[in-house]
Amino acid sequence: MNKRVLKSVLAEEMGKRLWVLTLPANVMTMELMDYKTRGFKAIMVALDNCEVHVYNEKYLVNTIKTEDIVTGMKFGRFGREDGALVMTTKGGGLIVKILKRNSVFEEKDSRPGPPAAQNQKLNIPKKTKLFVDQTMRERENAVTMHRMFQRDLYRLRLDAARSYVKALETSMTPMSADPLEPLKLSATVNGIGPSFQLTVNLQNTSSATPSINLLITFQYDEKLYQLQRSSIKVPLLVPGLNYAFQTLVECISDKAIADTIKVFVLRKGKSMPIITGNINMPVSEAQVVV
Incomplete structure (x- = not known):
């Protein structure tokens, strides 16, 4: 059979x-x-x-x-x-x-296999005049619309590539792109003002090579902030361990404004930073005078 x-x-x-x-x-x-x-x-x-x-x-x-x-x-x-x-x-x-x-x-x-709901008919609404007009417009201008879409897509890819290259050249990424200096940077801000505690965390992401002769510096508006330690010497970084470096930030302005503090990780004797981080400072509370 x-x-x-x-x-x-x-x-x-x-x-x-x-x-x-x-x-x-x-x-x-x-x-x-x-x-x-x-x-x-x-x-x-x-x-x-x-x-x-x-x-x-x-x-x-x-x-x-x-x-x-x-x-x-x-x-x-x-x-x-x-x-x-x-x-x-x-x-x-x-x-x-x-x-x-x-x-x-x-x-x-x-x-x-496919669920049973796939065999059920959808409740499709009736075609309105606006839908019909839009369909006719897309059908008549399909080639032009496709070319515009491709142009915008290429422009978006180009802008993304340029931004990525710029971030690599200026070391604006939280992780180092240099295979000889595999570092990871993160920062936190604690406090409500006018005094803040800034903590910078560094980690050596390599498997065996330690990092030496490193320095942490800051760039900020001296009219708004005053740092207790403007530069911090970094000791030898053992791979895999997280190192925290702290400094106090004092807001010396009586205006309710905030700015960005840039953190640079440098190697001694070189001007190009290995990693750069931007810290958005919170608005400081007003000082209470007793």
Whole structure:
């Protein structure tokens, strides 16, 4: 028996619709499963790959694996059990499967696939005059609109590349792009003013090489802020460890304004910073005079 027989038998036995099913192997035999106790009907198909598939209409609801190829099946009452499946195998064996009385039959496909909601029709609103006019405009000017989109996309990519190169050249990134100086910089500001505590964290991200002869300096508006330590000597940085360096920042302006403090990590004897960080200072609270 081949796969074409399954098509006609399903239409004859189920008496509903004609389903075209694709099976993983050739069909050996079939049997109608009519479980009247639960009002469940299905078709059982034995394949030559030692499997018995149970179909409810077009859905595969269960798969029974056997040790040998099943050549004959019969579902019905066997002894005191109403839901029993008796199967004979190609090698002369006999297999009896008894259906559990508390079995739950779900009319859905057990195979992984798209969700059932995908087959539901969408509630598409009616086309308005504005939608039709917009569609006609896009259809008439499709080439021009596509060229404008490509031009804007290329310009965006160019601006992003230029900004990235500028950040690398000025060391404005929180991580060093130089493989010889693999450093990571982060900073935090604590306090409500006029005194703030500025903490700079440095980490050597290399695997084995320590960092030496480093210096931390700051650039700020001297009319707004005054730093306790304008430069900090960095000791040897062991790879993988986080080092914290602190300094006090005093807001000397009575105006409710804030500015940015730049942090530079330099190597002694070189003017080009390895890393540059921008710290947005908060607005200082007014001084309380007692």
